[in-house]
Every structure is written in structure tokens, then in C-alpha cells.
Amino acid sequence: MKVMVCLKQVPDAGEGEAFLQQVGEEVQVACDDWVLNEWDGFAVEAAVHLIEEHGGESMAVSIGDEAVEGVLRRALAMGVDQAWRLQPDSNSADDSMRLAHSLMGAALTWKPDLIICGAMASDSGNGLVPGILAGKLQWPFVALATGLKWDGKSFLVRHEIHQGMESLEKIGAPLVVSAQSGLNQPRYVSIRGIRRVAKREIPMKNMADLSLSPLQNHVELVDLKRRFPPSGAHAEILQGSPQEQISQVIQRMREQGVFTS
Amino acid sequence: MDFELNKEQKEIxxxxxxxxxxxxxxxxxxxxEEQHRYPTEIWKKACKEGFIGMHFPIRFGGSDYGCFENALVVEEFCRQDSGIGAALMTAHFATENVLFFGIDEQKERYLIPVAEGDSLSAGAFTEPEHGSDITCMSTVAELHPKGWMIHGVKTFITNAGMADYYVVLCQTDPNAGHKGQSMFIVDSTCPGIQVSDVGAKMGLHMVTTGEVHFKNVVVPKEALLGKEGRGFYQVLQFFDHSRIEVAAQAVGTAQGAFDRALRYVQGREQFSKKIAQFQVTQHKLAEMATKIELARLITYKAAKLADAGKVDPKITAMAKFSAARAAVEVASESIQLLGGYGYMTEFEVERFYRDARITEIYEGTSEIQKNVIAGSVLKGN
Amino acid sequence: MKKVLIVAQPEDSCSMELLGVAEVFQPCLIQVAIFGDDLKLSKEKWTPWADRILGFEHPQLQWFDTDFAARVLAPVLLEEMPDLILTSRTNPGLELLPVLSGITGFPAFSDCLRVRFEDGDWIADKAEFEGKVIHSFRLPVGEVPICMSVRPGSFQTPAAIQKKAADYQLMSVPDHCPPRREFLELLDSSAEGVDIRKSKRLVAVGRGIEDQEQLEVAESLAKALNAELASTRPLVDQGWLEKSRQVGTSGVTVNPDLYLTVGVSGSFQHMGGIQGKPFIVAINRDPKAPVFNYANVGMVGDLFELVPLLEQEILKLGE
Known part of the structure; x- marks a missing residue:
């Protein structure tokens, strides 16, 4: 089995909001501490686990400049067999259609049976790339997988549908799956793993390497500015000492009839 | 000078x-902490992930990293938890002696199990009568038909009773002072070894500290570690490395206490204001953060020098001395910032303080570090 | 006149809100694509609101197979070339919309919160970094059809859009479109454990709770309030609480009178599971947490200080 896993680096949200900076009227993302998108971690674990269990080969791909080698190396250290860095299609590196186009090139070149992506990226929150990729490849797509098995012939995918419901489905290869949190518990990156892959060269693949022609007639959405949402737009933020705040909140709850029922 | 970690170090x-x-x-x-138990499960996992003994060569179970990378790990571990961090750091205590002075058979036998989580190591240097002054040991090793026979008492031994072997500093020539000392690796299963408790202690509650009695313990010739008569010099060379690790422990412990204090002052309100908004708090935070950063810088410098093969005992001593001081001061100030809560076990900073305090004492007290520094400066280095 | 095509997902209770997006583009032609194995009810529901209804009726659509739906719908989109293709950003929407975009090559915009017409441009907003920032984009309306998913709860079903009863067109499902996903089982992951859907008071816990033992502080408050404990996703993923307590788009939907959040950041995936108009009290240390945008009353501070205090006061009331 061949499993391709698609990775994105995102700002480290664990380190506070320092990476979001108000510059004039807009908020800019200024970050030099990039980490693997949390959902992609589940995707890597799923890929490595499937290969450990059934044999075959796994590959991690990410699109971007040399900085993305960090997340690729992380995937290698976790046990992915190989990694490709894909050269971005153009300057508008964040456009989902362009990203999917590059990934399609990688998929058609490497020919995986399964592509796993994170369900969405924690920065954009879009969740578009995996589905667009599937649409372009004309492969089936299942989003928000919470379980993923191979029965020897088909994939058994458990995934979230609506209202706390999940469905179990059987789908043949090739297909695209997006990983929801809870799909697994990603393994730690071990020191031995980091060491093992430290000297590995990560090949860069450009459009020609992937036999890709540039995306034709694609109209992009125009990226305007970011801003902070109005804080506490609806909430009344209580002031005073904790004790005073508590008295006030009890009062509000009383007014709402919380204690009369 | 490069103040950036490289990519691999960032990953580590x-x-x-x-x-x-x-x-x-x-x-x-x-x-x-309360039950005085070793974090065995976490230790085993840490070994599985390759954190313990990561500075050993690959063929001896490690990943061939240096003192610097090991220091980064120790710092992160102690930052998250001063007690568990210290327990993991000391899991491989004294193994550098095997690494530096051992022959391949010894390295294979004593390094691999430590890296793989099958055994804990210990160093037995201090004696009831010889603490900071180790120029003459009361523990003696005499030639014996089967090898050597060791007799004496070592005290304040980290991992006593839990370790699978002890690296023991002995007098092999009673008349030659520090030039008559040698090092031995003694398996803890050797008949004649007895471990006793040294009593309750201030911090480091997850690791054992005990007294190890060697009563005519017979070890084979192969137990000699390094050269006969070079034990004293070997210990000093070992300390030049292990003190960097203690400095890293101190930096991490300081950072961990600071993190907790910072979080607290941003949440806690007094006089209708977050206490972080009071200038007195802000100045405390500024001083604490500066102390930590300085300690980190010199610790990293000492580690870099060690990895470049240019160990500088003066810089190492400065790192241990200043980082340990920073840890104690920052942890103490953290308690102060939390006020009454700081004094409570639940809020952790008192534990960080107690765990920080050892860094000014073990592997050479701060006074010993100052002796080293002064000695070096007076010589014009 | 602009042409808006609404992709109505069968199980989506918020699909009528998409009309609120269409309203921004008024006057416009509204087409609605409906799916199912029996479209009678759905057809009735949409008839007063649409100019035209496209019905996709097929046994495979009994359970909404988005792969199947996308493949039968995409050719119609390529023919109709609507200006805007709308669907809700539900879990099936997260599957369906990008696949439509991928097949047709139309650009996609995910999780729209707001659309406005400003200085001759169509501007759409979406949230990023879990609601910490709002990012605006200019939509190339008129240049190319745009596939857009809309966050449930962001738009209101308009009071009235003047439409005469819609034309209904039953679409043929082509033979060359065999189903590729075989549904084996429907699993109700929240069926086991406490049912909080009917609870009138809920204390919800989020990532501010850093380990399992810390849950006690919230459990204790819930007990004092005679409330049930609700949870965000991460705590359930950790295995600290049962899945049946998870509120949100991937969990259960609740309809309480009081919703008191403790250390909940307020991602829409969580807040989207709250129906009705409960009184929301939020406790969080981060004054910028999105939860304060939903709450009626907020307290910024340390939950381990505030929650026990609140509990004491409630106990004093002798409720």
C-alpha cells in the first residue's frame, strides 16, 4: 500500500497570540515559530500506522519554501518513509485551488492508494484542500475520519456526519481522507527519530518534475485585510474583585430567572 | 557568535x-513527590524515545548528540516539572565517566542498558568525611586475588538502592593523595553492598538519596574504570560536563517557576487590578526574566565549549554557580508573587524552590564553583 | 440578474439561513438543489422560497452520500454557471463543497460569516485562528461561479423573499455514476452515557482545564447548580469525559436555559451546538477569547479562583 500524507506548517498557537500583530488598520501574521498543523499530526500517525500494519510505503508532502522542511522532517522522524517538498505554483501560495493542483501533481506522479490530510488547518480553518484535491483527481473523499482501517481490499472509514452521529463506510482505493482529531494519538517525535533523519536530503519537486502544467483560467479570491473581531461584542464583562464579580453574576442569573425554576 | 539554535536543535x-x-x-x-516515588513509567518512556543518554554514541544506545542538545532536553523537562525533570536527568548520572574513560566492553555493558531504560546509574564520590574536599578518599580499593576489594562508605548518593551500578571513587594508593585515586564500576548486586537512608530531605523527593556501604566488596579487574591513579582527574573532568547539566536543570527549574508566576499574576486581581498591572510586579518579572536569560546564555556557552572539545572549567563553574543562583532567586520570587498560594503545595512553585535549592549544592557547591572561578582568574585565564 | 444556487443538505437544519446570503444579492434568481430518496417534504419546504428547485432523487441519497451528490451536481453547475453556489458548513458541507470546487474548477470560499457589497465589490468575511481574527476577501462575483460554505448561525432566514412558487425539475441521475461509498453502519457516538440534550442547565468545560483531576472544580459547580457537565471536543478526545457530553457540530446539540462555560475558548464548532437563547456566562482567562462574543456575561480571570467562589455563593442561596 502507498499512503501519501499532506502537511502544512502553521504558527504555533500554543505560544500565545504574539504572532498576530496590529499594524495600522490590519492584523498581520508575523511568525517565525512554525509547527505542524495539529490535524496533520493525526494524518501522519494514521499513515505510519497503516504502513506498519500492512506494509508498503508512506510519503509526506508539503508545499512551500525551505521552511516547510521542518514539518516534513518531523513526519520523517515519526516514521514516514520519504518526503517531497513541492515548489509553490506562484506567489499566491495560500490559494486552495493552487495548493490542490500541486498536490494533484504529486499524487499523479507517486500514485498513492490513499491520501490523508488534516481535516483543516488551524490558521485558515478552511478545510478545502483535501476535498478540492479529491475533486480534481476524481477520487472519493471522506472528511473528518475518526477511524481508518484496511481490510485487505477496501478501506473502512468511520467519520463524523451530523449531530454527534458517525457513519462507517467501505470505500475502495484510491481515495482521499481527512483526519479529525481523535482519529489516533500521534506518537512523539523521538530523539532517535530526529537523529535518523537529520542528514536526509528532502528533494524539491517543481511543476516540471510533477509533469504539471500551470493552472489555467483560475480566478482567485482577492485577499483583503485581517482584523481582530470586536472583543466582547455581546458579553458584559464584569469588573471588580472576584468576589464582587461573583455577586454580580449571581444577580444577573437571578434576573434571568435561573434560580426560580 | 551565533545565538540561534539550528533546525535540528529546535526539533529536539x-x-x-x-x-x-x-x-x-x-x-x-x-x-x-508526596510518596517519594521514582517516575518509573515516564522514565521508561523517555528512554524509549531516546531522551536518556542521547549524548552516547549510536552504537552504545545513544544518538550521538552533544552536551548542548542534552542540556536543551534537561531544561525543557525541568521547566515542565522540576521534580520529574531532575529524576530523568539523574537516570544516567555518572555515565559520562564510562563514556569518557571506559573501554568498549564497559560502554556496551553499562551505557546501553541506561539508554534503553533497563538500568539506572549512580555515582559514588562523596563520603561522610569528604564532601567538597575529595582530594583524599576514605573508601579504599585493595588488590585482591580476584581483582579488587572495596571498603568504605559513600553518602548523599543519588539513586542509592535503585541504581544497577555505582561509579565509585576509591583510594588505591593511600600514600599518594589525589594521585592515588581510581574509579571502579561496581554492580549493585555485588555481595557486601548495603544501602541505608540518609533521612528526609528538602527537595528532590522523587529520587532516592542514600548512603552506600561497601563492606569488602570484591570486584573483578575489569571493574577498574579508566586508569589506576587517575580517578581524581577523571572525576574533575566528569564534573566539567555534569555541572553543565545541573546548570541546565537550574535554568529549566527557574523558567518553570517563572511560567507559573507569570500565569498567576495575569489572572489574579487585587485592589480591582490584575496584579500584573502593578509596577512592583512588573519589575519583579523583569528581573526574573533577565536572570533566567543570563543563566541560559552562559549555560549554552559552557555546553557549546564542551561540545567543541574546549571545555572551560571556569565557564562551566560560572554557569552552574549563576544558573543555580538564578533558579533559587527566581523560584523564591515566584513564591512571593503568588503570596499565600505560593506557599501551598498545590501551586507548585514551593516545590520548584525546594528542587532549585539542590543545584547550589550538589556536584560541587556554589562555593566550590567560586573556588574554581577564582583559581582560574588568578592564574590569568 | 445574479443567480444563486443553494445546495440544501438533507439533514441540515440551518439550510434556510442560506437564503439570508442570497438576500444580499437581491434581486437574484434562487435555485435550490435538493437530495434524497424521497423529496416530497423537502420540495414543499423550499417551494415558497425558490425560483427553481432541482431535485436529485436516488436510493444512494437516503444517507447523504456527498461523493455521489457532488458527481451528479457538478455537471449541472457547469451548465448553469450560477454566480454563487451556497451550502452550509456542516460536516457533510465540509465534504461536499470542496469536491464541487475541485471537479468544476470554481474557486471556493469556506466558512463565510458575512457578505456585504462595498464600493462596487462583494466582500466576504471568515474567521481564522479559531476566531482570533477575521479575514476579508473580495469575491470575484460575475467573473466566475464561486463555491461558498456558510457557517451555520451566521445568517438569518429572511422574513420574506417574494418568490412565486418554484418550478420543480426532477434531475436525472446519470448511469455512469455508480456509488463509490458503501454505507455499512450509522453510529450514534453520543448514545452511550448521559443525555444532556434536555438539560436546562449546563456547565461546559474547555481547554482551560488542563488535566483530568482539574475537572473536579467544574463538576463541583455543576452539582451545586444542579446542572449537567458539558464539554468541548479536546477533553472528550483525551478520554476525560464521555462523548455524549460533547456539545458542538461534531457532538450533541443542546437547548438549555443556562450555559455556563469554564475555560472554553468558544470555537464555533463548540458554540454551534447551542440552540435557543440560553443565558450564557463565560469564565476565561483570555479577554480576547471568542466565547465572550457569544456570552451574555463574562468574567476574565483564573477559573480556579472564580469557580469555587461561585460555587460557594450558589450553595449559600440554598438552591
């Missing part, structure tokens, strides 16, 4: 942080 730091955040649970730490 991140890996250590992820592991510590994932595995070091506060409630578990408080429990282990």
Missing part, C-alpha cells in the same frame, strides 16, 4: 517539550 527542543507536556502530569508529580 520541541520533541522534549511535547514529551514533557504530554507525560508530566501535575497531579501525578504531586503524588510521586
Amino acid at each position: 527542543q520541541k520533541a522534549a517539550r511535547d514529551f514533557a507536556r504530554g507525560e508530566f502530569d501535575k497531579e501525578l508529580a504531586l503524588q510521586l
